[in-house]
Amino acid sequence: MERVQFQQEQMLAELKDLVQKSLFNQSEVKQIVKKRTQFETALVRRIPKKSDFLRYAAYEMNLEQLRRKRVERLKLEKTASSISDYALVRRQFQIFERALKKFKSDVGLWIQYIQVAKREGARSLVGRITARALQLHPRTPALYIIAASHELNHMSPSAARALLQRGLRLNADSVDMWKEYVRMEMGFVEGMRRRWTVLGIHEEDHPIAEAEITAEEDMAPLTPEEIAAEKGGDEGERARQAIMDGAIVKSVILSAAKALPSINLFSALEVLIRSYPSQERLRTALLDHLYSVLKDTLQGDPHAVKMLATRKLRELTSQENSDDSVMAGGEEFIEALQAANESFSVAVGAGSTNAPGMADVYVEFIKEWCKLPTLDPNLRIYLIASLRKLARQPNAPPLLQAAHIRLTSPSKKAL
DSSP states (O other), rough: HHHHHHHHHHHHHHHHHHHHSSSHHHHHHHHHHHHHHHHHHTTTSSSOHHHHOOOHHHHHHHHHHHHHHHHHTTTOOSOOOOOOGGGHHHHHHHHHHHHHHHOOOHHHHHHHHHHHHHTOOHHHHHHHHHHHHHHTTTHHHHHHHHHHHHHHHHHOHHHHHHHHHHHHHTTTTTTTHHHHHHHHHHHHHHHHHHHHHHTTTTTSOOHHHHHHHHHHSSSOOOOHHHHHOOOOOOHHHHHHHHHHHHHHHHHHHHHHHHOOOOOHHHHHHEEEHHHHHHHHHHOOOOOOOOHHHHHSSTTOHHHHHHHHHHHHHHHTSTTTTTOHHHHOOHHHHHHHHHHHHHHHHHHHHOOOHHHHHHHHHHHHHOOOOHTTSOOOOSHHHHEEEEEEEEHSTTTOOOHHHHHHHHSSGGTTTTO
């Protein structure tokens, strides 16, 4: 109980300050002391529970929210900072520190601590917590992503890049980490484009002096890539052009494919590139590169074939572009569907070593489009006819014939 007594003594100054500022009355302070005593008593048991620490921290968070609301409501005059202004937040941090001494292996607890520190604006503390967490859990991708995000939010792209590269050396099989690395480099390209627009570098070989002075005040220190790109003459122009063409991002995609040749990786990167707010020219170039690397990396993989064959269809049927006219059978849509079907037909008819897998993916493709209510009936007939043609070839996988029967049987017409 000495520990509980010690904690009670530590809270006297802050509680006295809260009363002096009329934020809490004596009755409320007594209730706070009672609740904290109960929490502290639970923490000194022989085998403390993580839930005890979390409940204690949640109580302190609610108490701090109440304090802030009362400060705002009472419109207290701004004076020099006193102990009650930071004591409740400090106590939250102390509770997490005590919890982590008992549960160092709990990654979720480390992440919760980081989130609390972020919410309170404790930038340096977040950096220290993530560094400690990564020392104990070097094979946890989420921690590297959180740490890199923190560095990016505080204008440190070089530090963020170093963190992700370090994490990828230990977690090369993490799709999420490769995805975040590509996202970061795409953000770097977009940031450079905006910077150069402000500096007028695209319009002249040399930046405009006045614009540079104004922009430098709000921008992070230059990275080596930025320094090279902002040089004058042909060298700087080539560096700028390479960055704007996505050379850095393309290099990361290639490294990712070599380290993790997985269809899940390519699917995740495709979604990221399509959704990231970048220039259309860069997006198209990166997608072209991604599909080129996919074709070379996963030759003969059924899902890779599907991804390549249906590229144009995904573009047309994306949320931004899809409308009733397209789905009803617009000319561009018909051409894309026909091209995808022909690509599948060639792959299935080639008799690859993975013929059953290729047939399975093709059947999924046929079913997916045939069950679409807005699909033109003539297109449905065309797809089923293509399936029948492949099913009748010698040594065709039985799956093709079975799928054709199901799609053409009277009970399945609704498909």
